[in-house]
Amino acid sequence: MWRKTVADDSTSTSVPLLVHKGLLLVSGDPLVAYDVKTGKVRWSKPDICPAGAQLLFHGGKVFLSDGGVDGILVAYDAATGEEAWRSRLGKSLDVQDTIAIDDKNVYVTVTDFSDAKSATDYRTAVAAISHTTGKRVWLQKRDWGTDDYDVEGTVSGRYLVYTDSKFNVTVRDTATGTQLWSKKIGDDWSWRPTVANGLVFLPGEKLTAVDAETGKTRWALSPNGRRGFNDPTVIDGVLYVKDYDRGVWAVNVRTGKRIWLCDENNRGAQTFRKAGTTLYGAGSSLGGGVAAIDARTGKVRWTFTDDSDYDEWQIALAGNRLMVANGAEIYAMPAV
Numbered sequence: 001m002w003r004k005t006v007a008d009d010s011t012s013t014s015v016p017l018l019v020h021k022g023l024l025l026v027s028g029d030p031l032v033a034y035d036v037k038t039g040k041v042r043w044s045k046p047d048i049c050p051a052g053a054q055l056l057f058h059g060g061k062v063f064l065s066d067g068g069v070d071g072i073l074v075a076y077d078a079a080t081g082e083e084a085w086r087s088r089l090g091k092s093l094d095v096q097d098t099i100a101i102d103d104k105n106v107y108v109t110v111t112d113f114s115d116a117k118s119a120t121d122y123r124t125a126v127a128a129i130s131h132t133t134g135k136r137v138w139l140q141k142r143d144w145g146t147d148d149y150d151v152e153g154t155v156s157g158r159y160l161v162y163t164d165s166k167f168n169v170t171v172r173d174t175a176t177g178t179q180l181w182s183k184k185i186g187d188d189w190s191w192r193p194t195v196a197n198g199l200v201f202l203p204g205e206k207l208t209a210v211d212a213e214t215g216k217t218r219w220a221l222s223p224n225g226r227r228g229f230n231d232p233t234v235i236d237g238v239l240y241v242k243d244y245d246r247g248v249w250a251v252n253v254r255t256g257k258r259i260w261l262c263d264e265n266n267r268g269a270q271t272f273r274k275a276g277t278t279l280y281g282a283g284s285s286l287g288g289g290v291a292a293i294d295a296r297t298g299k300v301r302w303t304f305t306d307d308s309d310y311d312e313w314q315i316a317l318a319g320n321r322l323m324v325a326n327g328a329e330i331y332a333m334p335a336v
Contacts, residue, residue, distance in 0.1 A: 012028050018062065019317065072095055073087045086134065087129050171200065196253060226245045242283075249261050273317050
């Protein structure tokens with residue numbers, strides 16, 4: 001339908017795309033909103049989106065930290081790019097990054113200098129900020145030695161779940177911030193947990209489902225000689241996940257039983273979206289691209305790649321359009 005090439009290093013397609021009311025937003029500097037029908041720029045704002053920032057969205061607003069420059073969280077109108085409000089937590093508290101968002105709050109990591117031992121030895125915290133008022137709902141300090149960066153997380157119901165650079169997975173109550181449990185997860189902090197049906201799904205050498213309330217293992221799926229699992233995604237009660245041999249698995253969320261394994265050329269799909277009976281996957285490794293897979297059988301319907309050198313693909317659905325970004329290349333394709 002259309003293709004647009006933007007300036008090198010102006011986008012961060014390592015994080016998901018955002019689609020809202022006919023607009024496509026791609027993380028980067030400047031933060032740009034494109035018309036999904038035409039590809040034309042509807043608005044552009046420089047210096048508001050830190051490198052690699054995820055675009056958390058709710059109620060028509062996009063929420064971004066300023067990357068610790070002034071230690072604030074800012075809400076922007078997704079339709080216009082205009083600032084709606086900004087939130088500062090306190091004199092000694094700096095917002096560093098966003099973690100996740102739900103129907104009430106934005107969850108963020110915080111640098112807490114209130115009882116710092118030195119300029120480099122300080123506490124970190126996790127906070128909830130109301131996305132309607134910008135006011136702090138709660139703040140919970142973390143253990144000494146934890147970092148205020150490299151936190152990957154998600155939220156579902158009463159569970160805020162995140163991993164960190166100390167190789168922990170932690171679950172907190174979204175209402176109070178109280179820590180429910182924390183445990184070691186291996187040697188890869190960058191795993192992004194997934195939560196659904198009261199379970200936390202963790203990738204690794206095995207795909208493991210643990211009880212979100214207690215942390216106890218409910219089931220574990222072996223890759224059967226393959227090289228372990230990447231970050232999972234749950235859509236319509238089915239878990240989709242890539243293994244490190246470029247296979248795509250569909251797994252029963254409740255039992256952990258494999259439904260199908262797609263071992264065809266699927267472009268290394270690891271980010272998934274679904275429309276009807278088609279599962280779209282985007283791969284961000286050598287030979288990456290986009291694949292359309294039959295969600296019932298795991299058979300590949302078609303694949304797409306380009307001649308660029310980026311191999312950092314993301315996808316989003318906008319009505320009957322599949323929005324695709326790969327580095328500086330942005331596409332609108334039919335969702336077929």
